Amino acid sequence: MAAETQSVTAPGQTKENAILVADNVVRTFGGLRAVDVEHFEIERGKITALIGPNGAGKTTFFNLLTGFDKPDTGAWTFNGESLSGVAPYRVARKGMVRTFQLTKVLSRLTVIENMRLGATGQRGEKLLSSVFAPLWRDQExxxxxxxxxxLxxxxxxxxxxxxxxSLSGGQRKLLEMARALMVDPELIMLDxxxxxxNPALKQSLLGHVKSLRDEGRTVLFVEHDMDMVRDISDWVVVxxxxxxxxxxxxxxxxADPAVVDAYLGAHHDTELSFEDEAKIVAEAEAEIEAEIAETEEQS
Known part of the structure; x- marks a missing residue:
């Protein structure tokens, strides 16, 4: 069904010019169904935010799409090409790169060395050509x-x-984003x-994310800062x-009730009667008394 005929916040909407499309992506850990996405699309040239409470499955979904984890079922395409089962480094070479919540800079290398590592297809990395400097010096x-x-x-x-x-946390985030651009990607995924x-660098990072869209790139990011989400997002997925x-x-x-429930729990705004409130208090007091009695027995 086309997006125009759906309610504004219906999940799984079709996009006019989708760069990434995923179907029936499922990942379980034991009895936990961590990801269960029926249909997901990212529109080209836009900034899309992926939000949700802790444990919603956002980072796991990122890991699946970029090849860092394998789903139980599911398929997805980037620019119409299947990425199912494709290794992370090959995903990056195709123009879809990501950063991590915990930055992955190489601490014992310099900043410029970290940047050079982001470039792909380096002839100097091959055993035979590495011996002959003229073959790779210009490229380097x-x-x-x-x-x-x-930089x-x-x-x-x-x-x-x-x-x-030696960089601060914010500077590492900047370095990771800059290094991701060394492959000239079409889609950048920021976790x-x-x-x-720190607040001093937040505005700088916001500006850089916006500039990626201005260059025609597509951005998908996970974030808990709702002010940031409102400020820079063209589209939000929950x-x-x-x-x-x-x-x-x-x-x-x-403003969607489903989103409010996702963050605060269903029926969070339901008024409690005096009897209901007294029952909740009594149950809580009974649990505390039981814990005290168990502690006393153990001592």
């Missing part, structure tokens, strides 16, 4: 120039020769880009208990 110069331009853009050029381990970032429960423009999604 080109990669270094691109890396330096990106300047992300205001990390002054840290060029510092060890990556909680604001986590652990996960709860592994499923997509709503999606739509930010303001419409934030």
């Amino acid at each position: 110069r080109s990669n270094t120039k691109r890396a330096e331009d990106l 300047e853009r992300f205001k990390l050029d002054a840290k060029r020769d510092d060890f990556a381990g 909680e880009p604001m986590a652990g970032v 996960m709860a208990q592994g499923k997509i429960v709503a999606e739509g423009p930010p303001d419409d999604v934030m």
